[in-house]
Amino acid sequence: KNNLFRAIKMTEVGGEEKKDFDSQSISWQEDQPLKNYVQKFKTYYEKPKAVASSNRKFDSDIVRNVYRRFRLGYIVLFDIDKSRFFRKWNLEVNKGVIAKVEDLELKETVLLLEGNKRNTSCATITRNIGLRDKVTSEYYFLCMLVRNSMQYFELKVLLADLHGIVRTFRIRNYATVATVQSRECLVPLRMKKGWNRLCINLNQLCKDAYNTNYRQLLQLSVHNNCRLAYVLMLRDGIETKSFPPRYRTKKNM
Incomplete structure (x- = not known):
């Protein structure tokens, strides 16, 4: 440091002597x-x-x-390619398998959830939605790209309605009739073979089941017997030019 300041002093011209300058127990009179x-x-x-x-x-x-x-116009809740979204999910495995695999049809990495074909609690991923995620009433379209394995599949959605009441929606592909209880609703889901792009209107579900509006998403759980590529929350349910190619609808879906 002394050599540096001495070299700098030699390059400067003129000047007057001033008071001492102290910095971290080192003082100069320059x-x-x-x-x-x-x-x-x-x-x-x-x-x-x-x-x-x-x-x-x-x-x-x-x-x-x-x-x-x-x-x-969208919020990413899950993306296997982006670790900061994957770290926010809790993994629960009970005689099942959760792994990253390469899908030959999509030609990209997806998340595999495998288990008993008649038991949907073998492998589950869950995410608790906080205030920082900003999943408010503006974003009420739940969009995901999931592969149907022709086995029992379940999607659990926990949300709060306009009155602050917590509602639970269980969306199952093996259910045939919708049932509505005071705080829980069972919704049947129809999926074709292969990859499906699901777009669920949570606000419409609240209106049809409880005659109220959707307010905020609290928790989301995806159960086994599927392959998952991404999960989004959309504002209008319509794709725009700002959507990355990965999140856009494929021709065969």
């Missing part, structure tokens, strides 16, 4: 140009750098949330 350089270094490189980094992180979060909410 001329004006050198002291100006040290002061400039401390004020413009150390302090603003820390402030700028925190502001940049804060501003980027705001910009990303605003852009995602008002421009993109």
Whole structure:
């Protein structure tokens, strides 16, 4: 450091002697140009750098949330290719298998949930939706790309309605009749063989079952006997140009 400041002092011309300058138990009594350089270094490189980094992180979060909410029109809840979305899910395995596999039809990595063909509790992934996820009443279309294995499959949706009452919707492909209870509703699901792009209107489900509106998604569980590529929450249920090619509807789905 002394050599550095000595070299800088030699390059500067003129100046007056000033008071001592102390920094981390090191003191100098230098001329004006050198002291100006040290002061400039401390004020413009150390302090603003820390402030700028925190502001940049804060501003980027705001910009990303605003852009995602008002421009993109979708929120990603699950994507096997993006680890930050996959880490938020809880895995429960009971005599089942949860693994990443390469799908030959999609030619990309998907999540495999395998278990007993008549038991949907062998392998389950669950995500609790928090306030930071911003899954509010604007996003009420649950969209996912799932492969039908021609076995029992179940999707559990936990949400809050407009009055703050928690409702549970169990969507099953082996159910034939819809049943409505005080806080739980069973919904039949029809799926074709192979990959299916499901788009479920949660607001319409609340209206049909309980004559109220959807407010917020609280929890989502996907059970075994399927392959899962992604899970989204859409604002309008309509694809836009801002959608990545991975999230767009394929021709054969």
